[in-house]
Amino acid sequence: MIRPHELAAIRRGELDLAFRAWDRPRVRVGTRMRTAVGLVEVTEVERVALSALRAQDARRAGAASVQALREVLSGRPGRAVYRVGLRWAGPDPREQLREQIPDAAEIARIRAWLDRLDAASPHGPWTRATLALIDRSPGVRAPELAAELGRETLSWKADVRKLKEKGLTESLAIGYRLSPRGEAVVDAGGPPRERAPRPSGTALPRTIGAPATRGLLAEGITTLEQVAERTPEELRALHGVGPIAVERLGEALAERGMAFRPG
Known part of the structure; x- marks a missing residue:
C-alpha cells in the first residue's frame, strides 16, 4: 500500500524507497504496479536490519526521521524489514488504449471476450448490463451501481476492473464512465447513443x-x-x-x- 501523497512524490522523483515489515517479500524486482499516478516499478527488494536504517533512508522514503521510520516498522514484531526500491515507470498503458477506437474486426473480438466473461461468471451474464449502467450513470459511486445490479460492491468492482483492462471503462474521482473505446463497442451495430459532451480540461486527481x-x-x-x-x-x-x-x-x-x- 502506497499512500496518495507518496505516489505523487514518486512520480516527481522525490521518493524512491519504501520500507515494509513483512513475513515474506510481497513484491519482486521488476513488478509494475498500476496506481493513481501511473505505473510504479519495483527496482530492488532487500531484507535489512532495523538498526541499519539511516537518516538518508528515511528521507528517501518520505519519513519524518529515521526514528519515526523505525517506530513504524517495529510496531509489527516478528516481521522482517524489507527495503523496496521504487520508480515511476510512465503512464498507465490503459490510458492510451481507451482512446483507441476499434474497427469492426476488433469489436467482434472484444464482444467474443465479453461473451466468455459472461459464460464463466458465477453471477451470470453481467458485462453488457454493467457497460450500459456505467454509460447512463457516469460519476455515480460504485456501491450505488452495484446495488442497482443486485451485486456485492467488491465483487462487482473486481469485474469492472476486467473491463478497464481492455480499455472499455475509466475510473473517475468518483465512479466510472465509458471510454471512447467502450462507447464504440456499446454503439456498434446500432445508432450512437446520445451522451452529454465529455468535460473539457484536466480531470480532478x-x-x-x-x-x-x-x-x-x-x-x-x-x-x-x-x-x-x-x-x-x-x-x-x-x-x-x-x-x-x-x-x-x-x-x-x-x-x-x-x-x-x-x-
Whole structure:
C-alpha cells in the first residue's frame, strides 16, 4: 500500500524507497504496479536490519526521521524489514488504449471476450448490463451501481476492473464512465447513443479522496483548470476539502505548470 501523497512524490522523483515489515517479500524486482499516478516499478527488494536504517533512508522514503521510520516498522514484531526500491515507470498503458477506437474486426473480438466473461461468471451474464449502467450513470459511486445490479460492491468492482483492462471503462474521482473505446463497442451495430459532451480540461486527481471530490463537485469545480481559479483558502472553506486535499491539488497543478490563484 502506497499512500496518495507518496505516489505523487514518486512520480516527481522525490521518493524512491519504501520500507515494509513483512513475513515474506510481497513484491519482486521488476513488478509494475498500476496506481493513481501511473505505473510504479519495483527496482530492488532487500531484507535489512532495523538498526541499519539511516537518516538518508528515511528521507528517501518520505519519513519524518529515521526514528519515526523505525517506530513504524517495529510496531509489527516478528516481521522482517524489507527495503523496496521504487520508480515511476510512465503512464498507465490503459490510458492510451481507451482512446483507441476499434474497427469492426476488433469489436467482434472484444464482444467474443465479453461473451466468455459472461459464460464463466458465477453471477451470470453481467458485462453488457454493467457497460450500459456505467454509460447512463457516469460519476455515480460504485456501491450505488452495484446495488442497482443486485451485486456485492467488491465483487462487482473486481469485474469492472476486467473491463478497464481492455480499455472499455475509466475510473473517475468518483465512479466510472465509458471510454471512447467502450462507447464504440456499446454503439456498434446500432445508432450512437446520445451522451452529454465529455468535460473539457484536466480531470480532478483521484489522490484527493472522495470527500474532497464531492466538495469540489458540489461547488461546480470539475477540472484542475477551475481549481486554479481559486485560492487555497477558498478551497479549504469548502465542505470536505481539507489541508491534505489542497496540498495534493497544488501538487497536481504544479505538475501541469499551473498554480492556485494568489490570495
